[in-house]
Amino acid sequence: xxxxxxxxxxxxxxxxxxxxxxxxxxxxxxxxxxxxxxxxxxxxxxxxxxxxxxxxxxxxxxxxxxxxxxxxxxxxxxxxxxxxxxxxxxxxxxxxxxxxxxxxxxxxxxxxxxxxxxxxxxxxxxxxxxxxxxxxxxxxxxxxxxxxxxxxxxxxxxxxxxxxxxxxxxxxxxxx
Amino acid sequence: xxxxxxxxxxxxxxxxxxxxxxxxxxxxxxxxxxxxxxxxxxxxxxxxxxxxxxxxxxxxxxxxxxxxxxxxxxxxxxxxxxxxxxxxxxxxxxxxxxxxxx
Numbered sequence: 001x002x003x004x005x006x007x008x009x010x011x012x013x014x015x016x017x018x019x020x021x022x023x024x025x026x027x028x029x030x031x032x033x034x035x036x037x038x039x040x041x042x043x044x045x046x047x048x049x050x051x052x053x054x055x056x057x058x059x060x061x062x063x064x065x066x067x068x069x070x071x072x073x074x075x076x077x078x079x080x081x082x083x084x085x086x087x088x089x090x091x092x093x094x095x096x097x098x099x100x101x102x103x104x105x106x107x108x109x110x111x112x113x114x115x116x117x118x119x120x121x122x123x124x125x126x127x128x129x130x131x132x133x134x135x136x137x138x139x140x141x142x143x144x145x146x147x148x149x150x151x152x153x154x155x156x157x158x159x160x161x162x163x164x165x166x167x168x169x170x171x172x173x174x175x176x
Numbered sequence: 177x178x179x180x181x182x183x184x185x186x187x188x189x190x191x192x193x194x195x196x197x198x199x200x201x202x203x204x205x206x207x208x209x210x211x212x213x214x215x216x217x218x219x220x221x222x223x224x225x226x227x228x229x230x231x232x233x234x235x236x237x238x239x240x241x242x243x244x245x246x247x248x249x250x251x252x253x254x255x256x257x258x259x260x261x262x263x264x265x266x267x268x269x270x271x272x273x274x275x276x277x278x
Binding site for chain 1: 178179180184185187188190191192194195196198199201202203205207208210211212214215218221222225226228229230232233234235236237238240241242244245246247248249250251252253255256257258259260262
């Protein structure tokens with residue numbers, strides 16, 4: 001019962017935040033809508049016993065990534081008059097058709113009760129408890145190679161970002 | 177009494193993913209399009225967690241970690257590209273980037 005109430009309230013917040021992202025004229029409001037959605041997903045992770053993932057979600061996404069977004073918005077300025085005229089022919093009708101087909105299929109699936117492709121009814125008796133011990137035990141044994149490769153990926157990403165945004169086109173450093 | 181199964185979470189994740197996709201298709205501001213990509217990545221994360229719970233496996237949450245890392249790397253590089261483009265063009269609209277030269 002409590003889970004149902006949480007699902008309805010927080011789910012509405014998640015959908016509302018997502019709609020704010022795509023409908024807000026001001027990019028700052030879009031970022032705040034995204035923040036609401038990310039927090040709502042953090043709540044859902046807690047409900048699904050993914051405690052460590054929920055903490056990381058709030059720290060990394062709501063903390064670091066959103067702050068980065070807001071920094072860039074402040075840096076390049078808030079341009080509100082976005083030109084939304086379409087340069088591709090049939091862009092809008094194609095989107096509308098795609099959305100219609102998706103809604104049709106989704107509606108048939110949802111209201112026809114055909115969730116055969118989804119494991120039903122709560123699953124096993126002991127769902128995985130995503131504590132630090134559980135997660136680290138798996139991450140540093142079976143997935144340790146992938147974990148080390150992500151370190152390489154992050155290093156390359158940081159170096160790439162610096163080379164893209166710091167140096168000028170002629171290779172000189174920016175003068176202060 | 178209605179029980180909230182993993183199918184509910186997956187349906188919600190599908191809705192969030194669809195909203196993100198719609199945003200990619202209709203918006204022109206590169207920053208907003210980036211936020212929509214983040215939205216789609218997060219929808220997939222919710223699917224991972226819900227499926228991991230339903231199947232009784234911790235692997236779903238491990239996968240979320242790797243998606244988080246890839247998303248963070250993608251945001252860093254993508255925002256650097258947007259800043260570099262903005263320096264030259266004074267605009268963040270993707271429609272003005274129709275030619276593949278700087």
